[in-house]
């Protein structure tokens with residue numbers, strides 16, 4: 001089977017490439033390396049079943065099918081990154097989604113969109129179920145991400161309805177693990193980087209907002225199951241273990257042994273106050289649920305970040 005993956009050099013994309021190559025598939029990845037990195041795929045360099053095209057997926061594809069599966073993962077995903085590149089973020093959700101859908105249409109193959117829990121905005125339903133329509137500020141700073149993914153979902157459903165493309169939509173909740181960028185600003189790399197360097201942990205707002213963190217191998221397993229399913233409507237993929245950001249900071253201090261203080265910074269505008277996936281549908285339709293406990297996933301992630309910090313200090 002031959003698969004096309006946009007965002008292949010990114011955090012989740014590179015783990016998906018590993019899983020599909022491991023399963024014996026041929027994989028062609030596309031990435032413009034705006035936030036992805038060659039480093040994430042260096043172990044696949046020269047692999048006979050893997051190829052990376054450094055290209056912008058908002059431009060017409062420079063490679064032809066036929067494909068057996070088209071996966072659209074490309075996106076800026078960290079608030080810091082998408083706030084710095086709002087137009088590129090919107091283009092990746094709109095133009096690039098259509099280009100990837102056309103590739104699936106031409107090949108008559110399945111298509112998977114990685115959407116987001118941000119479709120629920122600052123949710124007024126808790127935990128979030130797929131049937132909830134969300135509470136998104138359409139003109140706020142985060143709208144470039146939220147609305148681009150909501151548009152991408154609408155375009156995906158339109159290709160299914162109009163052209164009969166076998167589409168799948170994953171609504172991904174906060175995910176963490178090795179290959180996140182050290183400085184991408186998200187809370188997992190931010191706290192780990194700070195703890196490992198002996199710096200204060202930066203709590204935005206009062207830290208009582210909640211998130212639920214899923215380890216990347218669980219998430220990739222969910223994506224592969226979803227692609228193999230008959231499900232056309234969105235499916236939440238995330239770990240339902242919810243905690244406040246203050247509790248998460250405590251976990252990081254305990255795990256790293258860092259005796260660092262907490263400092264409070266302003267809460268970003270429209271920062272969702274609570275987020276927890278209801279994964280009843282994923283359990284029923286995909287037979288999926290996360291297996292990796294937070295403590296275990298964080299241990300792997302700490303190991304990775306320690307190596308990255310050492311490498312960057314040697315290089316610098």
Ligand code: UDP
Pocket residue numbers: 078079174185186187188190191202203204205209211245267268271272
């Ligand atoms: N956050 C924080 N300190 C940081 C980075 C993030 O307190 O250094 C908070 C952020 O305000 C949000 C939560 O942690 O409430 C998760 O933020 P992240 O950027 O990881 O992803 P989000 O879930 O907002 O997309």
